[in-house]
Amino acid sequence: DIQMTxxxxxxxxxxxxxxxITCRASQGISxxxxxxxxxxxxxxxxxxxxxxxxxxxxxxxxxxxxxxTDFTLTISSLQPEDFATYYCQQYYDTSALTFGGxxxxxxx
Amino acid sequence: QVQLLQSGAEVKKPGxxxxxxxxxxxxxxxxxxxxxxxxAPGQGLEWMGWVNSNTGGTRYAxxxxxxxxxxxxxxxxxxxxxxxxxTSDDTAVYYCARRSGAVGTIYFDSWGQxxxxxxxx
Numbered sequence: 407d408i409q410m411t412x413x414x415x416x417x418x419x420x421x422x423x424x425x426x427i428t429c430r431a432s433q434g435i436s437x438x439x440x441x442x443x444x445x446x447x448x449x450x451x452x453x454x455x456x457x458x459x460x461x462x463x464x465x466x467x468x469x470x471x472x473x474x475t476d477f478t479l480t481i482s483s484l485q486p487e488d489f490a491t492y493y494c495q496q497y498y499d500t501s502a503l504t505f506g507g508x509x510x511x512x513x514x
Numbered sequence: 515q516v517q518l519l520q521s522g523a524e525v526k527k528p529g530x531x532x533x534x535x536x537x538x539x540x541x542x543x544x545x546x547x548x549x550x551x552x553x554a555p556g557q558g559l560e561w562m563g564w565v566n567s568n569t570g571g572t573r574y575a576x577x578x579x580x581x582x583x584x585x586x587x588x589x590x591x592x593x594x595x596x597x598x599x600x601t602s603d604d605t606a607v608y609y610c611a612r613r614s615g616a617v618g619t620i621y622f623d624s625w626g627q628x629x630x631x632x633x634x635x
Contacts (some may be wrong), residue, residue: 440621442559449625450559450610461623485565493559502562502575503549 408432408499412492412506418514423484427492429477429508435498441470441479442493444508450493454479489513518541518610518626526600533596534629536610543591544568547613549622550584550595552606560606564613565593584590600633607631 409432419425429439435468437457442450454470457477467482481488494506521535536548550562563574565584572584583596593610607628614623 438619442622449628450622451609451625452614452621452623455615455619455621495559495621497615500618500620501573503620505559505561507558 407502408435408496408504409436410494410496410504412494412507412509414509415507416510416512418512419484420514421484421486425477425481425484425511427511429472429479429494429506431475431477431496431498434474435496437473438496438498439470439472440495440497441468442495443488444488444493445490453492457510516610516612516624518624519540520608520610520629522590522610523630523632525634528601528633528635530600530633531596531598532600532631533594534608534631535592535594536626537592538612539591541612544588547620548584548593549588549611549613549620550576551609551611551622553609553628554603554606556620557606562595562608586633597631602633605631605633 411430413428439457441454444450453464457472458470469480471478491508491510493508518540519537524532526532544567547564549564552560565572567586574582581598586593607630609628610626611622612624
C-alpha cells in the first residue's frame with residue numbers, strides 16, 4: 407500500500423495566521439490527492455481534490471499544491487471555524503486507498 | 515440535497531457480527547459507488563472498500579477480505595456493510611462515503627454521520 411505521511415501531527419496557531427500542512431506519499435501518485443477537514447464528532451468534509459482543485463463551496467483561503475510525492479495544504483488566513491483535523495488521501499492506487507495520519511490544528 | 519443517513523450505534527461481543535446501514539437520498543442512487551471508511555477512537559481514517567450501487571459489485575481492502583460484506587438494496591436506496599468475527603480492534607466509527615470524481619479518481623464528496631460500533635465482552 408502507498409503510505410501517506412503528514413507533518414506536523416499537530417500545531418498551534420492564531421486566527422489570521424497563514425499555515426501550511428505537508429503530506430508525503432511513499433511513492434509517486436501524480437496529482438491523485440484529496441484533502442479533508444474533520445471536526446470533533448463529525449464526518450470528514452472534502453476540501454480539495456486533484457491536489458489543487460477546490461471543492462464547490464469551500465472558501466478560497468484553502469489551497470493545495472504538489473505532484474508526485476510531496477503535497478501541501480495552505481490556509482491563507484486562519485479563521486475560528488478552521489480549527490480541526492486535516493487529512494490527506496491518495497487515490498492513485500484505487501485498489502488500496504490510504505489516508506495520512508492527520509494534522510490537528512489547535513488554537514494558540 | 516444529498517443525504518446519507520446511517521443507523522444507530524451498536525454494541526457487540528467479540529466474535530459477533532455487525533451489519534450497519536446507510537440510507538441515501540437527494541441523488542440517483544445507482545449513479546454512484548458507495549465506500550465505507552472507519553475511524554477507531556482518537557485515530558485516523560481507514561478505507562474498507564466499496565460497493566457498486568448499480569451492479570452490486572464489490573471490492574474490499576485486503577485487511578478486511580474474508581470477513582466483510584458490502585451490499586445494496588436499490589429498492590430502498592440503501593447500502594450495508596457487515597463485518598464478522600469482531601474483536602476489540604473493530605471498535606470504531608463506521609462511515610459510508612459517496613465516491614465522487616471521474617473514472618479513475620476516488621474521493622468522497624458526501625459522508626454519513628457515522629455509526630459507533632463498540633466491541634466489548
